[in-house]
Amino acid sequence: MDTPPTADHRICFFGDSMTQGTADPQCRGWVGRVCEAARVRGIDVTCFNLGVRGDTSRDVRQRWEAECAVRFTVPCATHVLFSFGANDMTLQDGALRVGYDESVANLQAMVVAARQRHAVLVVGPSPVNEPEQDERIVALCRRYEASAQQLQLPYLPIVRTLMSNQRWRGDVAASDGCHPGALGYELMASLVQRWPAWWFADNAA
Structure with missing residues (x-):
């Protein structure tokens, strides 16, 4: 028997290396962990991790629609989660890879x-x-959050929470110096799972 559309949840996660789960020795990242938690609760979730190392908001904007189209091909409950921005704030030849205004415009579009x-x-x-890039990421996050509020869109700002978390910082330092290991991705997953807007939050019925 076909799964009823309302019970068949398919999620495309778009982003960069943090979405992809780079440096996680378990190869699960935070995306794998939140989807695993949903499945443990009996929710039929299909997870498409479409994080690409090095991607900026510009890169994601160019590809997300085509990648959704080949994955949402049957009647189902379709979900899209975007998580990017850190690579926009990387300096390349002395300039941001993607400036603040364009980055926000990409998110909005x-x-x-x-x-x-x-x-x-x-x-x-x-x-x-x-440190310097993290401060730029914090500034971008503020702009993203303001834009999300205007659009009445749920937005989870995690940068300051993670920056001030000694477990996160220690895990990144013990990993490749940029990405966390398993512990850091577990921390990220826990932030998403406790977020009331997350479709399968820990406190959801």
Whole structure:
């Protein structure tokens, strides 16, 4: 028997290396962990991790619609989660890879288009353990959050929480110096799972 559309949840996660789960020795990242938690609760979730190392908001904007199209091919409950921005704030030849205004515009364009067909959430960018870049990420996060409020879109700002978490910082330092290991991704997953807007939050019925 076919799974009823309302019970078949398919999620495309778009982002960068933090979405992909780079440096996680378990190869699960935070995306794998939150989807595993949902399945443990008996929720039929199909997880498409579409994080790409090095991707900026510009890169994600160019590819997200085509990648959704080949994954949402049957009747189901479709979900899209965006999480990017750290690579936008990387300096390349002395300039940001993607400036603040364009980065916000990219987020807005993706969200507006995606919401016409799918449930949409945004998780803010993570710190990368480089002080100057992290401050730029914090500034971008503020702009993302303000834009999300205007769009009445659930947005989870995680950068300051992680920057001030000694367990996170220690795990990144013990890993590759930029990405966390298993502990750090567990911390990220816990922030998402406790977020009331997350479709399968720990406190959800």
